[in-house]
Amino acid sequence: MGDLPTRADVVIVGGGFTGLWTAYYLLAAEPALDVLVLEAEHVGFGASGRNGGWVSALWPVGPEALARKAGRDAAAAMVTALQDTVVEVGRVTAAEHIDCGFHRGGTVALARSSAQAERARAEVAHSDAWGMGTSWLNAAEARERLAATNVHGATFNPHCARVHPRRLVDGLARTVRGLGAEVVEGARVTAIEPGLVRVDTGDGSERNVLARHVIRATEAWTARLPGERRTTAPVYSLMVATEPLRPEQWDEIGLADAEVFSDHRHVIIYGQRTVDDRLAFGGRGAPYHFGSRIRPEFDHEAAVFADLRKTLTGLLPQLGGVEFTHAWGGPLGIARDWNPSVGLDPATGLGWAGGYVGDGVAATNLAGRTLADLVLERHTPLTALPWVGHHSRRWEPEPLRWLGVNAGLRVAAAADREEARTGRPARLGHALSLLTGH
Incomplete structure (x- = not known):
């Protein structure tokens, strides 16, 4: 870990797609902002650098489920925003000369x-x-x-492109550094609190970094943070x-x-x-x-x-x-309801995004643009989308969580075997929907 600043305007915890896109759009809008990205390992260490490279408008929750909570117009706006996001990723990679093989072939x-x-x-x-x-x-x-x-x-x-994910995340990191963000690798955050994050210095002590806004962009690793074991x-x-x-x-x-x-x-x-x-x-x-x-x-x-x-x-x-x-x-x-979310609590300055269920290569870009608008207190069509401010219920405590998630994996495999045997859509598909909660 290099030198660690003691304060910043915005501290982003997580150096994957969510954190880097958020830094990119914040600095594109307000170049004078002091933006600090903290990454426990290296940029793209998590799913951002290891995924299948689909920049897609796929969403793990169907529009009907969104419409039940937010109305049909809001659900339709979400569909359109995801499609536009595929185009936006291509626009930025071209504009910033990020050589990641972006190609929209569907x-x-x-x-x-x-x-x-x-x-x-x-x-x-x-x-x-x-x-x-x-x-x-x-x-x-x-x-x-x-x-x-x-x-x-x-x-x-047609609303999908192919990318090399590690090239994309490395290119984004290089770009946000060029815009003035400080990206510190090897900085393991041990706690996120209003106005500060605690960072393990590696010598048995911790250091506080103060900030007006703290953004949690830790995806699967959210479960390692205090109080977040059952969030994701x-x-x-x-x-x-x-x-x-x-x-x-x-x-x-x-x-x-x-x-x-x-x-x-x-x-x-x-x-x-x-x-x-x-x-x-x-x-x-x-x-x-x-x-x-x-x-x-x-x-x-x-x-x-x-x-x-x-x-x-x-x-x-x-x-x-x-x-x-x-x-x-x-x-x-x-997330427990399979519904990704993004948000910012104006009272505490704490923001978050995640729970992408594997559909995050495009959704992280949408999250980054949305978080930038929320931090800068801009009311835009993005901040009105139905995933903004959504709070999923918490996962069950163990051993129920272990039993339920692994049961879902087994039911999916059993449904495929049933269909191979019968030639008809599996009755187990309904059981799978009950387990996944949508």
Whole structure:
């Protein structure tokens, strides 16, 4: 840890996408602000540097759920804001010369069974009602995009781009430093309080840093802060990547427009064609660890890595004989109601954002712009969005949290097995909705 200032106008705890986007938009609006970003490890150490690189308008809570609380107009505004955010990320990366491979090729989600096709067509109808832009591709059109096995069709949504996430987070850090922010790595915050943060100096003592505003941007690591153990559940997602593929291999596979891809199974999978022509592929399936523990060894689950490689080669048998060269993982943050949130308490100066459920590459940008408006006391369309000021209920105490989260993972896998057996949408899907709370 380098020299630590004793005060700042705004202290941001967390050097990932949320913290860096917030610093960027604050300084773009008010260059004279003294902005300090504190990161326990290195910038992008958490999900920001390890994710699947989807800059998408996806949201873990459907617009109907938002409309029930805030009204249809507010829900529709959220849909539009997320779509605009994809464009905004591309605008900033171009303007700031951040070489992260941003390319807006959309999302292809394959339907690989009759049950998946039924759910996919329902998703298209739902999209039409909300202007979300999802369309149906027949089997031939889907295979033209991605030549996978057992393709019945696919949904396509244009509101998504591919990025190299670590290049994006490093580029953002470089940019905000250039704008005047101080980014201190190796600064482990032990407590957040109104007007100050406490930082472990590494020698057994702590140092206070004073600030008018303190922003918590710690995502999965929120569970490590005092009093926040039940705010966010850290759930692991793991990834694998192939060696670079030859042009003729890509001709067989597809993804000619760098579309990101998934399918309509219940256990989430996601992939992309990387900037150096690898296939990077990830999914859920790693267990939630008792007590919201986060440990380096949890980033590596050999059985999950093996299942991901098997799933990808089953999806794309063209990869037979291709070497898998990388495997990694890390935790993402999930609020109890699956609803991300952003906010600022004007009485205390404490702000927060997070609980993105793995959809944060774009949402963090929206959060950064919103937090900048809140800190600067600007009333804008962003500060009126329905996730602003939302407070999720707390997760259950252990062992109920461990039982519930891991039950959800098992039910999702069981629902996929049920559909493979019956060819119909799983009855277990309703049980999964009850467990996830939406």
